[in-house]
Amino acid sequence: MARLGRVGFLTLAVVFHLIYAYSIFDIYFVSPIVSGMKSFRVEREPDAAAPAKRLVLFVADGLRADKAFQALPDPDDTTGEDTEPIYLAPYIRSRVLSHGTFGISHTRVPTESRPGHVALIAGLYEDVSAVTTGWKLNPVNFDSVFNRSRHTWSWGSPDILLMFQEGAVPGRVDADTYGEEAEDFSSDATLLDTWVFDKVKELFTSAKTDPELNAKLREDKLVFFLHLLGLDTTGHGFRPYSKEYLRNIKLVDKGVQEITQLVEEFYGDDETAFVFTADHGMSDWGSHGDGHPDNTRTPLVVWGSGVSGPRYTQEGTLTGHEDGVSSDWGFDNIQRNDVAQADVAALMAYLVGLDFPTNSVGELPLEFLDASPKDKALAALANTQTVLEMYRVKEEQKKAALLRYKPFAPLADHGQTSVDEHLQEIKAKIADGLYDESIEMSSALLATALEGLRYLQTYDWLFLRTIVTLGYLGWIAYALTTVIDLHVLHGTADSNRTVFSTSFFSSILVALFSVFFFQRSSGRYYFYGFFPVFFWEEVFVRRKALLAGREILMSHVHSASGYVAFGFQSLIFVGVLEALVQSYFHREIFTVCFILGASWPLFYGVGFVKKHALLSLSWAVGCLLMSGFTLLPANKVEDIGMITWSGLLMFFTGLLYLLFEDYVLGQKSSTQSSFAISSRGSRTIMGAQLGMVLLALIVTRSSATSIQAKQGLPFGNQVVGWFVLVASLLLPFLYRLYSNSHYLHRLMVLFLTFSPTFIILTISYEGLFYFVFCMTLATWVRLEHAIYVYTAATRNGSAPSKKPGTEATAVVEGQAYRYRTLGVSDARVALFFFFLLQSAFFSTGNIASVSSFSLESVCRLIPIFSPFSQGALLILKLLIPFAIISANLGILNRRLEVAPSALFMVVMSISDIMTLNFFYMVRDEGSWLDIGTTISHFCIASFLCTFVAGLEFLSEVMIGGVDFGPRATAFGAAVVEAVNGSAETDTSEKPGETDSRTT
Numbered sequence: 001m002a003r004l005g006r007v008g009f010l011t012l013a014v015v016f017h018l019i020y021a022y023s024i025f026d027i028y029f030v031s032p033i034v035s036g037m038k039s040f041r042v043e044r045e046p047d048a049a050a051p052a053k054r055l056v057l058f059v060a061d062g063l064r065a066d067k068a069f070q071a072l073p074d075p076d077d078t079t080g081e082d083t084e085p086i087y088l089a090p091y092i093r094s095r096v097l098s099h100g101t102f103g104i105s106h107t108r109v110p111t112e113s114r115p116g117h118v119a120l121i122a123g124l125y126e127d128v129s130a131v132t133t134g135w136k137l138n139p140v141n142f143d144s145v146f147n148r149s150r151h152t153w154s155w156g157s158p159d160i161l162l163m164f165q166e167g168a169v170p171g172r173v174d175a176d177t178y179g180e181e182a183e184d185f186s187s188d189a190t191l192l193d194t195w196v197f198d199k200v201k202e203l204f205t206s207a208k209t210d211p212e213l214n215a216k217l218r219e220d221k222l223v224f225f226l227h228l229l230g231l232d233t234t235g236h237g238f239r240p241y242s243k244e245y246l247r248n249i250k251l252v253d254k255g256v257q258e259i260t261q262l263v264e265e266f267y268g269d270d271e272t273a274f275v276f277t278a279d280h281g282m283s284d285w286g287s288h289g290d291g292h293p294d295n296t297r298t299p300l301v302v303w304g305s306g307v308s309g310p311r312y313t314q315e316g317t318l319t320g321h322e323d324g325v326s327s328d329w330g331f332d333n334i335q336r337n338d339v340a341q342a343d344v345a346a347l348m349a350y351l352v353g354l355d356f357p358t359n360s361v362g363e364l365p366l367e368f369l370d371a372s373p374k375d376k377a378l379a380a381l382a383n384t385q386t387v388l389e390m391y392r393v394k395e396e397q398k399k400a401a402l403l404r405y406k407p408f409a410p411l412a413d414h415g416q417t418s419v420d421e422h423l424q425e426i427k428a429k430i431a432d433g434l435y436d437e438s439i440e441m442s443s444a445l446l447a448t449a450l451e452g453l454r455y456l457q458t459y460d461w462l463f464l465r466t467i468v469t470l471g472y473l474g475w476i477a478y479a480l481t482t483v484i485d486l487h488v489l490h491g492t493a494d495s496n497r498t499v500f501s502t503s504f505f506s507s508i509l510v511a512l513f514s515v516f517f518f519q520r521s522s523g524r525y526y527f528y529g530f531f532p533v534f535f536w537e538e539v540f541v542r543r544k545a546l547l548a549g550r551e552i553l554m555s556h557v558h559s560a561s562g563y564v565a566f567g568f569q570s571l572i573f574v575g576v577l578e579a580l581v582q583s584y585f586h587r588e589i590f591t592v593c594f595i596l597g598a599s600w601p602l603f604y605g606v607g608f609v610k611k612h613a614l615l616s617l618s619w620a621v622g623c624l625l626m627s628g629f630t631l632l633p634a635n636k637v638e639d640i641g642m643i644t645w646s647g648l649l650m651f652f653t654g655l656l657y658l659l660f661e662d663y664v665l666g667q668k669s670s671t672q673s674s675f676a677i678s679s680r681g682s683r684t685i686m687g688a689q690l691g692m693v694l695l696a697l698i699v700t701r702s703s704a705t706s707i708q709a710k711q712g713l714p715f716g717n718q719v720v721g722w723f724v725l726v727a728s729l730l731l732p733f734l735y736r737l738y739s740n741s742h743y744l745h746r747l748m749v750l751f752l753t754f755s756p757t758f759i760i761l762t763i764s765y766e767g768l769f770y771f772v773f774c775m776t777l778a779t780w781v782r783l784e785h786a787i788y789v790y791t792a793a794t795r796n797g798s799a800p801s802k803k804p805g806t807e808a809t810a811v812v813e814g815q816a817y818r819y820r821t822l823g824v825s826d827a828r829v830a831l832f833f834f835f836l837l838q839s840a841f842f843s844t845g846n847i848a849s850v851s852s853f854s855l856e857s858v859c860r861l862i863p864i865f866s867p868f869s870q871g872a873l874l875i876l877k878l879l880i881p882f883a884i885i886s887a888n889l890g891i892l893n894r895r896l897e898v899a900p901s902a903l904f905m906v907v908m909s910i911s912d913i914m915t916l917n918f919f920y921m922v923r924d925e926g927s928w929l930d931i932g933t934t935i936s937h938f939c940i941a942s943f944l945c946t947f948v949a950g951l952e953f954l955s956e957v958m959i960g961g962v963d964f965g966p967r968a969t970a971f972g973a974a975v976v977e978a979v980n981g982s983a984e985t986d987t988s989e990k991p992g993e994t995d996s997r998t999t
């Protein structure tokens, strides 16, 4: 393949990273649902009836367990006095106290409505892969209790009901949904619940005059499902402590009572079982989704036919209340039986005598059953058989799809699956009347079967992970080769592709593709397989360039000790990258790194520090200040004092610069005509920018005070806030009229451009961070430059006019290369940039603080809740430091005389060392927060490379037109010339001349 230019390289980087980022979904988040299983039910005597003829399922959407049972202030109390707390759900309480069995149903993450209902009704935990298809769709049909019933009537939200209707045998599930009318309920969500109760009453009323319906209702194996969405809506709107939420609980309780009595009256046979539960809970701030206990604990109360009555606790035995969660529910003397959410599906299927849903992984909670030991043993067996059957089918599918399959050891014997033997053993125990033992064995076998399912689910991981790993490593090698080729050898190295190498790599590709083809893998797999082969082939054929590059880069290393030092440096390099990986979990790592980094100038000897005393000092101060931010809490509390201080700092920095501009930009401006003299016009604009900073500070103080006093945001403040935001971002365009192309001037302009925006969007210490960060970056750019000049001078003896190793050539395999050293030290510059880039994000927060974003700051601009525009503002605030740092690297890139984008390309190649780390850290189990965090870590690291590419273009915009003196003309092909010219100018610069502004 022809040599890729800069744009080609960037495009390849973007395409590769986008495709590979998707790989985690093909590896970790694959749907566990299979079909083709036989179903099982409890094998009763031929004439024995099921425990219940019908079942009523109430799901109070978003009802968390403690709110259902605690004594709470009466929301309807109008006296205004502090009255005794009351129980809001007296009827459901009475079922717990004297009629049925209760417990907490522990839901899994994500605690959302769809997965919650799927667990309750189908008995399966929907996989995270549903993330990629959206919760509302029903991508795969799975079996459910409804599908197993003779007929199911359901009422409620279309989001929930329709997926069970579509997944079932046609005509089996009736779904009565409110659809569009729901819009009218926005004022009072309890109407969603009353609508459902009314519809149920209508059904039974019409049965009195409709003989056909009446006969249908009197059959067995029926299910009635009442989906009560009201609590979810009031919870989101008013939070679970609100009167609205509590009042809704009362309403639901009353409805449950009415429906129970209605059904019992209608049938008059005491053959109905009732289940009351919730799909998920609700956090204190009115949200759900993650694994917080408030979200995962839901109430479960079961009563009626076939259900055991309350069991009273006895001294010295386990009561189920040990965790203390239910201590204030007034149920201390009643046994609490917790279940996992999917167990409810098994329980419902058992009660109405249905086959267990074939995808169900729940374990039947025997404590809830009013049944003989033998019935319980048979039920446990059928339950286990269902899960084993799923394992069997899945294993067969896997076997058929793979070239070679290794069975799951605990369920295999001599390489054969030995499920039947286990089952025979359990059946024998039941025949011998050893029911307790058989129940224990069933339970253990079920656990093993679940492990087996997990084994099959993760079977392909090794193969796929290996390919993806080779892909990322290939990218790193390829990118480094390209960098060396373009920026060390200046594209003079030839690629040598032989017949042998070509056929070798193509046969690997063909072999991989045929495996994918045989296993009927998705089209994406071909890309996953293609990239590693492509990258490594490219690296292989350009190995000559790599060798030459090594020769050149290592030219200063001659002795053994030199190699040791070089190895040590490489170790530190990788160490810093690994530290960065860990910093995603522990922000404090930045603190340590900054403290260590403060002494960095010392590495260049005391002579250097003496020569650049002020610069080294301000670097150390900057680092130490930066080290403080990652110790501050990520979740900030509004602090007006802090906002004021940081605003004033920004203002006075700008003011000082304005007053001493000529001095700061160097006395050269008076003697050297090459530097544009700052004009009156540009000073006026900067004055205006300073005015904006002050105005932003005043309006932010006023807005924050007003909001804190709960007086809302005055309209005037909002207008002024927006004006400042927009105007401050537009002002710099006026500089085009009065150009001042000194790079420090440009940095100052950028600093002042974003200052007002940052002040307005600041909650607490971020403003200080912005100030310190900008100053540290400017110091960094100057320090890197000073080091560059200093080391070049020392290497070439005392003659500063000699450029750093410019004329050096290397001869490899008879070919001579001329180069400008993109040296090993440039890799360090890239690493520093990479480190500072991430500190820009982690200094003021972490991943979690972004997802749980606090709206205080954006409320000063958008007081009403509007997720999209508020989110956009928060992202703007996050991106500002990145814009600043990209401008700095762009300037540094030029000042170090490196070809355009060379430093950015080095960063792009090393960033994937982090991506690989996060790739192996992705979790597909655990709380939704854990899973989500690992996915976002991986995606952030993966897109960081692309992001850096974007930053490069941004930096070009921001530093366009900056004059770097005469050497700037020497770019392009004649980099060598540029280096020549620079050494003279640079060494004439007085050390620390402009550091006044950083202190």
Ligand SMILES: [Zn+2]
Residues within 6 Å of the ligand: 061, 062, 112, 113, 114, 116, 232, 279, 280
């Ligand atoms: Zn819900």
